[in-house]
Amino acid sequence: MQDSSKDIDQAQRSYMSSRGFETNEWYSGRGFTVTENGLDYTHLKKHRFVDMKMRTSKKGKNRKKSHPIHNRIIWGHYNNIIKELHFGFTNAIKDELRNLEE
Numbered sequence: 001m002q003d004s005s006k007d008i009d010q011a012q013r014s015y016m017s018s019r020g021f022e023t024n025e026w027y028s029g030r031g032f033t034v035t036e037n038g039l040d041y042t043h044l045k046k047h048r049f050v051d052m053k054m055r056t057s058k059k060g061k062n063r064k065k066s067h068p069i070h071n072r073i074i075w076g077h078y079n080n081i082i083k084e085l086h087f088g089f090t091n092a093i094k095d096e097l098r099n100l101e102e
Contacts, residue, residue, distance in 0.1 A: 001039045005032035008041070008077045012069055019067045043070065
């Protein structure tokens with residue numbers, strides 16, 4: 001999970017810097033917490049806002065330029081994490097499972 005959090009952070013930082021999000025306010029307030037049970041990701045509301053393609057207002061739906069700095073990156077890495085947890089047992093875990101069988 002620690003590696004995944006670093007990969008997500010690096011992907012977001014590189015994408016945000018390529019799209020012009022260079023002030024520190026875009027990078028502060030985000031964070032990753034890795035525990036035994038999982039990976040917690042905190043982000044700012046504006047990260048989700050700039051990710052949206054459409055915005056609904058009183059006048060109707062407005063199309064706006066989107067910067068996929070949240071959903072695409074998070075869900076792309078989420079699928080990799082699921083595959084790794086499903087198929088990527090380490091040797092230590094394999095040994096523990098073998099010991100349980102005996």
